[in-house]
Amino acid sequence: MARTECVAMILAGGQGSRLGALTDEIAKPAVPFGGKYRIIDFVLSNCTHSGISTVGVLTQYQPLDLNAYIGNGGSWDLDRNNGGVYVLPPYVSMQENKWYKGTANAIYHNIPFIEKFSPSYVLVLSGDHIYKMDYRRLIRYHKETGAAATIAVMPVPWEEASRFGIMNTDDNGRIVEFLEKPENPISNQASMGIYVFSWESLREYLISDELDSASSNDFGKNIIPNMLDNNESLYAYRFEGYWKDVGTLHSLWEANMDIIASPPVFNLHDHNWRIYSKNPIKPPHYISSDAVVRNSCVTEGCHICGYVDKSVISDGVTIEKGAKVIDSIIFPNAHIGEGAVIEKTIVGEGAKVGRGVVCGVHSGDDNPYASNLCTDGIVLINGNIEIEDGAVIFKNSMVRTYEKGVIDND
């Protein structure tokens, strides 16, 4: 195999349990986003635009959809005759038969894969972040400082700093201390979970970490602290731009709203940094004479006859006459029935919302679908379920399965 300067490894095995029903059957990186994307499109497109064409995607949890979605990588220009995209699930070897125990362990198990390309650098990325980033600049900074590892950081609001891994650096940007979720942070530079390592150094740390039975085999908890303890030179690379970890339903909802804000908080209308995706093969969308659509985005294959405001409408969605969709995210191929009112709701793929359903408008004490994952009034309707005509779904509900007649529509 020809030598490759930098191999990217995307951690895409997380369960994403805080996304509730959305990740019951698909891994978090395969969750739809922004109308025609999946979360993993952002990191894959960043790799392509940064000239990184050898990419390993480490899967573990519910990989079927993700594997099918990535295919041969052609959608991201990653179908290469040297390199390209590889889906790397855990596998059985002569010595052992183990799932990926942690992020570092996942990379450890793929040392033979990385070695095939004899890279100088390995970029470790997360498959569930929404951002546009030119990794070439990060790698250039890594080369300039001659560091063993460089960690991308961004300033977060001080009051939120205690939720992140915080980097304390000296004046030159060298990391002197790394604190995971500190109670009293002295810096607001948070780790974005984006690392570039000099491969020789990382390989040694991965091997010794694997020998340590007390380790949880995690980059943030073990590898980075071990490197700091050994006085390796670690640098922080300051990223300025939009970045969001869409780990919760509320953050997923917020990130979607960020692309439709005017002007957009996160701009996808960017010809120099297009986000690639597996495009649906559908005609342009149709807006009927009865429809009102504003402050929203709509994509191919939709048929809109209702009122849509501040919402993200994915491909193949039908919104019938008289229906109102506000502050919501409608996933691909969902159907919103006549006269339904949908507010601050994530409607899953292929879900069918009946006529006159009222969803996310009222609060109720006696909510059979109440879920502590659905905060700030958000409602989640699971994919491929049907909500019967006239049903009322209260705020903060997660409807995994809907049984007729559970809620009286008074």
Place this chain on the structure above:
Amino acid sequence: MTNTMGIILSESNSQVYSLTERRAISALPIAGRYRLIDFVLSNMVNSGITNVGIVLKHKYSSLMDHLGSGREWNLSRKSGGLRVFPPYIRRGLPGVAEGNIDLLASTESFIRKSKQQYALLSTGNAVFNINFTDVMDFHTQNNAEITLVYYEHNQADNRILSNRVLLEVSEDNLVTRIEMRPGRPKSNNVFMNLILLERDFLHYLIDEAVSVGEHDFIRDILIKNLSNLKICAYKFDGYIGCVDSVRSYFEISMDMLDADIRNELFNPDRPIYTKIKDQVPTKYENNASVHNSLIADGCIIDGEVRNSILFRGVNIGKGSKVFNSIVMQDAVIQANCELQHCILDKEVVVRDAGRLIGESGHPMILGKGEIV
């Protein structure tokens, strides 16, 4: 239908004026994100044809760019796939082909070396969704030597019929007479420029025709052989839009606003493929007001749009009104403009407060890249 090869002849047509000044008619953008050729090409692919040759006459660069390796149509194959034939000069043949026989002759070795038993010939200027396996079944059931596909034109509209090739068809599906652009049409069966026959037989017919200096497949092969060949006609019952004038282009475009036609053409089981542009979803701003319109991805709309078709990446500024118009890719309509009955080619810019008013039936056309 893997046992059939497809050949699409991309002829130019001067009737569509400035829209085809720099592109072949089959490269004409239609329905917000397609080019005309996408329909017949997708129909072939969806019918199982995996070996397709596209013969270009001139003005072929936009079509070459559109087709690329054929990947979007699943035609990037090791065996067969997409073959594009730009015009070239060959000994014994004039540089620019006079008729469709000359175009076919230029692909002689492609026809000869293909392995399929049958060949399906088509032009690339119609909007329709057909399953060619039905035509094949018809061809074998009728023991036809040549099968022509037609549709029944339901209006007695001489303006259209006199401009087409018409077939008189007997009760047992035999073609008994062919009228070429008749002044007084007798039939209303319009030939759809689709011909199915055995590949060897096609090769023989072309060879024979070239040797006696003939140019037109219909006049010199079909009409001349009407009595000594078994030529059958298959009737297509679906929607068909054949673009041969600005008027028909405009009308067919507006047909796409009809849900029934759209659902038939864009049948999810037989999708129409096209070149992918990775555009973002269309953004509707606060002042957007869109009614009865077909909108492709990548647009930013802050104005009013009615009864119109917007292609990918169109910008409609605040206070602008776009009525009964077709706006092609990457056109920019700035603020407070008014457009009625217009066709804007790609990358047209209409500056602030611009006013462009065409007439119903005679749309105002702005050429590619014009700035008003």
